[in-house]
Amino acid sequence: MSSDWMRDERPLHASERILDTAAQLYVEKGIAAVGMADIARAAGCSRATLYRYFDSRQALQLAFVHREARRIGSLIAAKVPRSGDAGEVIVSAMLAAIELVRADPALAAWFQLGDSGLAAQIADSSDVIESLGKAFLGHADVEDEQTSRKARWLVRVIVSLLTVPGTDADDEREMLEQFVAPVLIAPTT
Known part of the structure; x- marks a missing residue:
């Protein structure tokens, strides 16, 4: 996992990175098949980090x-x-x-x-x-x-x-x- 996920000055960049990763997975797997664990893994962050930016899949x-x-x-x-x-x-x-x-x-x-x-x-x-x-x-x-x-x-x-x-x-x-x-x-x- 990259330490840049933890820096305070990067929340917008981090959330955009997560959304970009989700977009790639939506194309590959379909919307319903993509879970938070999939997105965290593909984005290179922990699930806890992902949930700090988005509190749910919805x-x-x-x-x-x-x-x-x-x-x-x-x-x-x-x-x-x-x-x-x-x-x-x-x-x-x-x-x-x-x-x-x-x-x-x-x-x-x-x-x-x-x-x-x-x-x-x-x-x-x-x-x-x-x-x-x-x-x-x-x-x-x-x-x-x-x-x-x-x-x-x-x-x-x-x-x-x-x-x-x-x-x-x-x-x-x-x-x-x-x-x-x-x-x-x-x-x-």
Whole structure:
């Protein structure tokens, strides 16, 4: 075990190292099959050290998902213009999210058979993921129940397409344009 795990000035580096190690294991073994002992061993630290940074497997998984959601959100913000037709902006943001997740093996692993339920559970309960959905809607700072419900539904649609893809990219775009965007841009009553 490396002594650098014990230094006070390295907690952010250490937690990032642990999350990076978890990402590699998620690709190799699948999300459900990766335990804390596996991560500690692969990261080169003791389980006690690992638990100092993440108090449970669920906490580590949530930290990983939140880190990656923030990264994906930043990439989408840079990639998708925020002006123009509201429906097109939402559809483009959703498709960009789907494309970015599918292109990253550590994220795609969350949507494989047997692991997608955990991804859906986190997506449904995460404030970070809901905030990302609100950003897609162009309402990142809005705090009302209707906007929150729309954001959570938008995320569920993305999770659904990641779990059960359309026949191709055009099919997914058409479904989002026809069935999702009109509901999301409709005024709330």
